[in-house]
Amino acid sequence: MGTRGHKGVAAGVVLAVAVGLGALPQSAEAFRKVQPGQPAPEFFLRTAEGGEVALAAHRGKAVILSFLRQGQERSAKAAKALADVAVRFGDRVAVVGVVVNPDEGDAKAWAEGLGVTYPVALDKRQEVYGAYGVLVVPSTGVIDPEGVFVEEVGGYTAGFTDEVRRLVARALGEKVEEEPAGAEPAKPEARKLAERHLQKARLLAKRKMTEKALAAAREAVQADNTFGEAHELLGLWLLDASPDNADEAEAHLRKALEQNPRSTEAKVGLARVLGIRGQTDEAAALLEEAARLTPKPERIYYELGRIYEGAGQYEKAVGAYRKALERLLR
Amino acid sequence: MGGKRLGAVLGLVVLLAVAPAAAAFKYVEVGQKAPDFALKTLDGREVRLSDRVGPKALAVVFWATWSARSKPLLEDLTALYRKRKDRGFDVIAVNVDHEQLEGEARVAVEAWAKDLPFPVVVDEGLATYYAYGVVATPSLALLDEAGTVRYALASYSTAAKRDLRDAVDALLGIHEEAAPRFAVKKRDYVPPKKATLHYQKAQVLIRRGMARKAVRDLERAAKIDPKWAAPRVLLTRIYLERAAKRPRYLEKAEDVLREAREIQPRHVQTVGLLAEVLEARGKHDEALAAAEEALEIEPAYTPALVVKARALRSLGRPEEAARAVDAALELDPRNPRVLAEKGEVAAALGRWEEAAGAFRQAVELAWKARGEG
Numbered sequence: 251m252g253t254r255g256h257k258g259v260a261a262g263v264v265l266a267v268a269v270g271l272g273a274l275p276q277s278a279e280a281f282r283k284v285q286p287g288q289p290a291p292e293f294f295l296r297t298a299e300g301g302e303v304a305l306a307a308h309r310g311k312a313v314i315l316s317f318l319r320q321g322q323e324r325s326a327k328a329a330k331a332l333a334d335v336a337v338r339f340g341d342r343v344a345v346v347g348v349v350v351n352p353d354e355g356d357a358k359a360w361a362e363g364l365g366v367t368y369p370v371a372l373d374k375r376q377e378v379y380g381a382y383g384v385l386v387v388p389s390t391g392v393i394d395p396e397g398v399f400v401e402e403v404g405g406y407t408a409g410f411t412d413e414v415r416r417l418v419a420r421a422l423g424e425k426v427e428e429e430p431a432g433a434e435p436a437k438p439e440a441r442k443l444a445e446r447h448l449q450k451a452r453l454l455a456k457r458k459m460t461e462k463a464l465a466a467a468r469e470a471v472q473a474d475n476t477f478g479e480a481h482e483l484l485g486l487w488l489l490d491a492s493p494d495n496a497d498e499a500e501a502h503l504r505k506a507l508e509q510n511p512r513s514t515e516a517k518v519g520l521a522r523v524l525g526i527r528g529q530t531d532e533a534a535a536l537l538e539e540a541a542r543l544t545p546k547p548e549r550i551y552y553e554l555g556r557i558y559e560g561a562g563q564y565e566k567a568v569g570a571y572r573k574a575l576e577r578l579l580r
Numbered sequence: 581m582g583g584k585r586l587g588a589v590l591g592l593v594v595l596l597a598v599a600p601a602a603a604a605f606k607y608v609e610v611g612q613k614a615p616d617f618a619l620k621t622l623d624g625r626e627v628r629l630s631d632r633v634g635p636k637a638l639a640v641v642f643w644a645t646w647s648a649r650s651k652p653l654l655e656d657l658t659a660l661y662r663k664r665k666d667r668g669f670d671v672i673a674v675n676v677d678h679e680q681l682e683g684e685a686r687v688a689v690e691a692w693a694k695d696l697p698f699p700v701v702v703d704e705g706l707a708t709y710y711a712y713g714v715v716a717t718p719s720l721a722l723l724d725e726a727g728t729v730r731y732a733l734a735s736y737s738t739a740a741k742r743d744l745r746d747a748v749d750a751l752l753g754i755h756e757e758a759a760p761r762f763a764v765k766k767r768d769y770v771p772p773k774k775a776t777l778h779y780q781k782a783q784v785l786i787r788r789g790m791a792r793k794a795v796r797d798l799e800r801a802a803k804i805d806p807k808w809a810a811p812r813v814l815l816t817r818i819y820l821e822r823a824a825k826r827p828r829y830l831e832k833a834e835d836v837l838r839e840a841r842e843i844q845p846r847h848v849q850t851v852g853l854l855a856e857v858l859e860a861r862g863k864h865d866e867a868l869a870a871a872e873e874a875l876e877i878e879p880a881y882t883p884a885l886v887v888k889a890r891a892l893r894s895l896g897r898p899e900e901a902a903r904a905v906d907a908a909l910e911l912d913p914r915n916p917r918v919l920a921e922k923g924e925v926a927a928a929l930g931r932w933e934e935a936a937g938a939f940r941q942a943v944e945l946a947w948k949a950r951g952e953g
Contacts, residue, residue: 568923571939574943578943
């Protein structure tokens with residue numbers, strides 16, 4: 251992949267893009283009609299919420315534009331992953347999901363079910379889909395603050411989040427992170443086995459077979475000790491089962507946070523551990539921090555209320571519950 | 581006009597005269613088609629409302645084992661059903677004990693259900709309860725053979741027993757005794773079909789999160805039928821959501837509601853909402869008066885009790901507020917807004933532990949109401 255034609259585009263941007271491209275692993279060309287370094291096609295669409303979204307309205311921010319198919323598992327995963335990326339960059343990035351099949355269900359409900367809070371546009375006549383020449387769904391493109399297309403990621407694979415994050419960093423002119431080195435990713439076989447154990451654990455938990463679910467989750471982390479999701483669930487279930495499990499739960503929750511430092515659930519769990527030990531202030535500090543980093547802090551304020559209430563600090567508990575309710579009763 | 585047709589028209593006129601001005605639901609009006617639902621019986625059979633519509637009178641009753649007035653209502657309905665089923669009366673009992681009916685609660689519901697001669701369905705996740713906007717448990721909607729709500733009941737007072745029986749008899753065409761007593765009552769308003777269609781479309785749009793589009797249909801419904809308050813009430817609900825960001829919508833909402841009250845003075849949803857708007861605008865005295873007015877129309881209208889409590893609290897009368905909120909809790913103990921107000925009242929009285937407990941329940945219930953248990 252070399253430099254490309256770049257008529258009429260500011261030289262600095264082209265240079266940045268070209269340098270970036272050289273460093274990037276080959277990415278499937280998911281958009282046929284848009285080339286890196288070119289202005290991204292404008293669009294104007296209605297959103298599932300009943301509002302409108304236009305690319306031009308986001309000048310000055312990096313834009314992640316993701317074409318999604320509602321009801322499709324990979325699109326769901328991509329949509330959720332983008333919410334994490336958005337949190338990381340705060341208001342310097344805008345995420346726009348474009349549902350390419352708005353007539354095949356309730357796109358709003360679908361997006362809400364995934365916890366998506368960024369605008370989800372409805373491409374009813376596949377106009378934007380066509381203008382970008384989308385080949386596979388999901389496909390995710392990044393556009394820089396001046397409206398220049400940076401690069402796209404086709405499909406959804408294990409490295410999706412990191413790749414999008416790198417592209418956004420590049421669009422914002424930040425130093426591009428190196429490929430994750432160090433911690434050797436667990437062998438795929440071990441992860442697959444662990445995933446099977448975890449799946450079984452979830453089923454058992456759903457049927458309220460707590461002991462068996464815990465055993466299956468323990469097998470999952472034994473099979474793959476770098477499986478953050480399994481550590482997280484195991485830690486949370488241990489706490490649900492009994493406060494006496496606080497020590498074991500803490501070990502797993504810390505492990506989960508090592509793998510995924512932004513996991514709200516793991517932080518909430520850790521705060522509960524601290525609460526059980528009577529370290530109310532530490533627990534509260536952890537939750538306050540977590541609340542700032544998530545677009546949906548209701549659950550965290552609720553946990554904060556529980557911890558204050560458990561410690562007999564009722565007035566503070568009321569304050570925390572009120573914050574959760576303000577958002578829930580809107 | 582043939583004799584049969586004339587008979588039908590006369591029947592309708594009588595019917596209109598029969599329905600007293602009661603309101604059991606926030607989102608379903610007398611004169612409107614009852615929203616469809618498909619719920620499962622305790623043994624897993626699906627019952628769809630639209631499949632059951634057809635007898636001359638169909639009662640849909642929302643009940644719970646924890647609600648004191650549910651038992652007498654179910655008993656009276658059982659007696660009425662035995663007496664009138666051959667004349668065309670049917671009942672669906674919708675249990676709203678919990679979002680997820682399991683364990684002891686399920687056993688209790690099963691014990692009640694086995695004595696009931698009509699189908700009992702479970703409102704999984706309370707979706708139907710929220711879609712209708714039930715304000716008190718028990719509540720009842722009486723549907724005619726087209727599925728239109730002809731009578732609604734919130735809570736169940738001793739006086740309501742005769743009302744209910746007479747409303748059923750009127751629908752069944754057995755109105756000799758009922759008619760004279762009801763004839764003097766103010767009739768509930770039944771709007772023209774075209775306005776109703778716009779209104780229903782707006783409701784669907786709102787449920788799908790397209791409130792902006794709904795505004796147009798509501799304005800049309802209001803224009804077609806200048807005597808109908810309901811579309812104005814719904815319009816106000818949209819304004820109120822916007823008011824969170826743009827306070828001028830509060831003023832707009834107040835104007836529309838005052839207009840609606842002129843049109844239909846005894847429409848409890850209008851007056852209740854007006855009270856809410858006045859309270860939000862800081863006009864506590866007027867809010868209190870409007871809440872009292874709504875409660876005079878329908879003593880079991882929980883939203884008005886909540887505003888009454890809030891207004892009293894704002895006026896520095898927390899003891900009275902506590903009485904209002906307790907009355908609301910008795911009618912609708914699983915409503916997060918009621919529990920939130922309970923928390924505020926307890927906090928105003930300096931009872932922080934009680935306040936924290938009420939607020940916690942409010943958060944948990946609000947979650948469940950959104951289906952995020």
